[in-house]
Amino acid sequence: MKFCSLSSCSYANSVVVQDSHTCILIDCGLRKRDIKPFLQNAGLAAGDIDAVLVTHCHTDHIYGLRFFLELKDVPVYSTAGILRQLQHCCALKRHPRYKILSHLAEEKIGSLEIMTLGLSHDVETVGFTIRGDGERMGFITDTGFVPEHCIKAFQSLDYLYIESNHDYDMYKNSSKPGFVVKRNLGPTGHLSNEQCGEALRSMQLQGCKLVMLGHLSEDDNEPQKALKNARRLAPEVPIESAPPRLPGLWSDLLMRCK
Ligand SMILES: [Zn+2]
Numbered sequence: 643m644k645f646c647s648l649s650s651c652s653y654a655n656s657v658v659v660q661d662s663h664t665c666i667l668i669d670c671g672l673r674k675r676d677i678k679p680f681l682q683n684a685g686l687a688a689g690d691i692d693a694v695l696v697t698h699c700h701t702d703h704i705y706g707l708r709f710f711l712e713l714k715d716v717p718v719y720s721t722a723g724i725l726r727q728l729q730h731c732c733a734l735k736r737h738p739r740y741k742i743l744s745h746l747a748e749e750k751i752g753s754l755e756i757m758t759l760g761l762s763h764d765v766e767t768v769g770f771t772i773r774g775d776g777e778r779m780g781f782i783t784d785t786g787f788v789p790e791h792c793i794k795a796f797q798s799l800d801y802l803y804i805e806s807n808h809d810y811d812m813y814k815n816s817s818k819p820g821f822v823v824k825r826n827l828g829p830t831g832h833l834s835n836e837q838c839g840e841a842l843r844s845m846q847l848q849g850c851k852l853v854m855l856g857h858l859s860e861d862d863n864e865p866q867k868a869l870k871n872a873r874r875l876a877p878e879v880p881i882e883s884a885p886p887r888l889p890g891l892w893s894d895l896l897m898r899c900k
């Protein structure tokens with residue numbers, strides 16, 4: 643299996659994951675005008691996507707969903723609660739084909755098997771493990787801390803996409819309003835570089851082929867800081883960061899470049 647971040651920051655988030663048979667989009671926070679060119683940059687068209695998974699209903703994750711569904715009417719997967727919120731906040735023209743994910747059982751989407759994991763954010767939010775081609779990927783973003791059940795589920799992964807949102811010291815001196823800083827540093831906010839690094843250390847990542855740091859704040863983080871911290875705490879794994887507002891490289895290409 644392989645994955646490619648189309649955009650990863652506080653402004654817009656969307657990641658493609660695919661195995662030999664099935665291709666899914668996790669979130670679609672892209673602007674309308676970016677959807678086609680960003681997919682094209684990854685060698686894809688909307689027609690290649692089989693389903694969209696939604697982690698939660700913040701604008702940076704769902705803004706472009708309605709435009710994407712106009713290009714291709716695919717099923718939209720998330721928990722019942724998140725799908726209910728989506729219907730209210732996304733101004734979807736038609737009622738999409740909603741598919742409910744449960745925390746209790748794996749869901750098959752084509753050849754991919756998805757496990758849904760609850761996270762800690764200020765709205766209902768989920769992460770995933772995705773199994774395909776005999777490999778397993780973890781996906782966790784927008785959470786104030788890494789819950790214990792995620793640490794357990796993320797043992798022995800082949801790939802991991804994990805939020806490394808802000809540098810704690812940069813964020814404390816942020817120009818953002820005090821209540822925003824308090825929220826984002828709290829247990830229902832975002833993962834700091836430090837928390838991300840600690841989580842990496844507590845997962846058994848020895849066999850992991852690639853860790854991708856995502857959702858880096860453009861104001862309160864620097865890729866080099868996030869990478870340096872993560873690489874120090876998990877020196878045994880290749881770690882890269884996803885570029886903001888632009889598509890990155892496919893994971894298999896990144897691994898070949900190493
Ligand atoms: Zn977000």
Ligand SMILES: [Zn+2]
Pocket residue numbers: 698700763784
């Ligand atoms: Zn969020």
